Amino acid sequence: MAHIQRDKKKLLTRVxxxxxxxxxxxxxxxxxxDCDAVLVQIAAAKGAMHGLMLEVMAGHLNxxxxAEKDPAKRASEAEVxxxxxxxxxx
Amino acid sequence: MAHIQRDKKKLLTRVxxxxxxxxxxxxxxxxxxDCDAVLVQIAAAKGAMHGLMLEVMAGHLNxxxxAEKDPAKRASEAEVxxxxxxxxxx
Amino acid sequence: MAHIQRDKKKLLTRVxxxxxxxxxxxxxxxxxxDCDAVLVQIAAAKGAMHGLMLEVMAGHLNxxxxAEKDPAKRASEAEVxxxxxxxxxx
Amino acid sequence: MAHIQRDKKKLLTRVxxxxxxxxxxxxxxxxxxDCDAVLVQIAAAKGAMHGLMLEVMAGHLNxxxxAEKDPAKRASEAEVxxxxxxxxxx
Structure with a gap:
């Protein structure tokens, strides 16, 4: 089962x-x-998106x-x- | 009028x-x-959030x-x- | 005296x-x-450059x-x- | 031959x-x-360091x-x- 399916619940909670x-x-x-507060909210949301991106990248890499047996498939997925x-x- | 008010419509459209x-x-x-597509979507949303952050930062700076006459206020807002x-x- | 002159010693130490x-x-x-060690060295040097950039940006902003009395000059330097x-x- | 050896000449040119x-x-x-010029120089050096990091990361990944046959080794190197x-x- 691909990581998106396996981690679906966890990823949906984050999204x-x-x-x-x-x-x-x-x-x-x-x-x-006040714009100071708005800036902090934007930075927090951006940080959360960055965390989500790292999590899905880690799932993709692993x-x-x-875990991919075929070296050619490994190469094309690494390129992504x-x-x-x-x-x-x- | 503070930039958050002045640019409200434009900022709300972006959000x-x-x-x-x-x-x-x-x-x-x-x-x-497919996780390749999901990764691209996350990156695009993160990029859009970054664009919003730059826009609000520019508004804050300006x-x-x-535009602030009082040097002490300029200093504290620059610190933000x-x-x-x-x-x-x- | 501009911040580059005032902070010259500190900035030269960092560079x-x-x-x-x-x-x-x-x-x-x-x-x-080993490339693992090389990657860590590159990341450390990049981080040091980022720190230097933030320091000079802070000096420029302040x-x-x-500290600039002329609003027009403030605006053009903020644009930088x-x-x-x-x-x-x- | 590891990528650091294979790409040695290219990497040394960049460094x-x-x-x-x-x-x-x-x-x-x-x-x-002038600090405007200094800021641009710092940003350029930081960008060059980032490019070097991506190149060595790509070499490490590939x-x-x-190219690693042993899945356990693949996993530990991916963790790096x-x-x-x-x-x-x-």
Whole structure:
């Protein structure tokens, strides 16, 4: 079973928490909250997304590269991670 | 009028778009989508949140530091940005 | 006196430490050290550069924006920081 | 032959270029150059270091995980990358 299925419950809990953070951010903007507070909320939601990304990357690396018997499939799945890192990590 | 009020419509549009991305991510996990696609969705939502952070930081810098007459207030509001950068930029 | 002059000694100490890290990295590659160790060295040098960047950004913000009497100059110097963040922060 | 050996010439060229950037940065600080220019130099050196990190990570992933026959070794070498990402990517 692929990691997305195996970790489905855990990942959905994380995504729903992020959805809650984004909803709270929307309310803060609606209410015209102080921008210092809004900045902290945005940074927290962004950090939560980063944590989710690392978790799914780890699942991908372990399931589709480490546990994969076929070296050619390992190579193509490793490329998925490298492309992601080149585009998004800094 | 503080930048959060002035840019309220524009910021709410961005936050609602991010909320849509997070909702789509939840559906993708529910449906057990391929993890390559899920990774790209997470990265896109994270990038959108980063864009929102930069926009609010720019508003904060311009409204509460550049446009602020009182040097002491400028200093304390500048500290808000530096604290954020130290914690979240990499 | 601009912050670069005022903090010159402190900044030079940091840059020379980074130069030492880069020289050590060069030796590690020459010696064919284990790539796990090389990766940690690279990450440490990158972290040191990030720390140096934050220090000079803070000096720029405080000296050229917060302490600047002319609002127009404050605005143009604030733009320098925002352009840097847009290009390099993630 | 491990990727550090195989790519030695290419990696040394990159590290020496970074050493040159750091040396130029030291001269700029000695000469009291304008901080806008110093910030751009630091950001460029940091970007070059990030590029070097991605290159060695790719080599590590391909040589020590994708090309590794023993699944247990693949798992431990994959952990090296995940630990690095958790500590340094943002």
């Amino acid at each position: 729903r928490r992020i959805a809650g953070q984004v909803a709270a951010l929307e309310q803060a903007l609606e209410a015209g909250d 399931d589709h590269v480490v 991670l490298l492309a992601l890192l080149k585009r998004h990590a800094r | 609602r778009r991010i909320a849509g991305q997070v909702a789509a991510l939840e559906q993708a996990l529910e449906a057990g989508d 409204d509460h530091v550049v 940005l530096l604290a954020l950068l130290k914690r979240h930029a990499r | 020379r430490r980074i130069a030492g890290q880069v020289a050590a990295l060069e030796q590690a590659l020459e010696a064919g050290d 000296d050229h924006v917060v 920081l925002l352009a840097l963040l847009k290009r390099h922060a993630r | 020496r270029r970074i050493a040159g950037q750091v040396a130029a940065l030291e001269q700029a600080l000695e000469a009291g150059d 040589d020590h995980v994708v 990358l995940l630990a690095l990402l958790k500590r340094h990517a943002r």
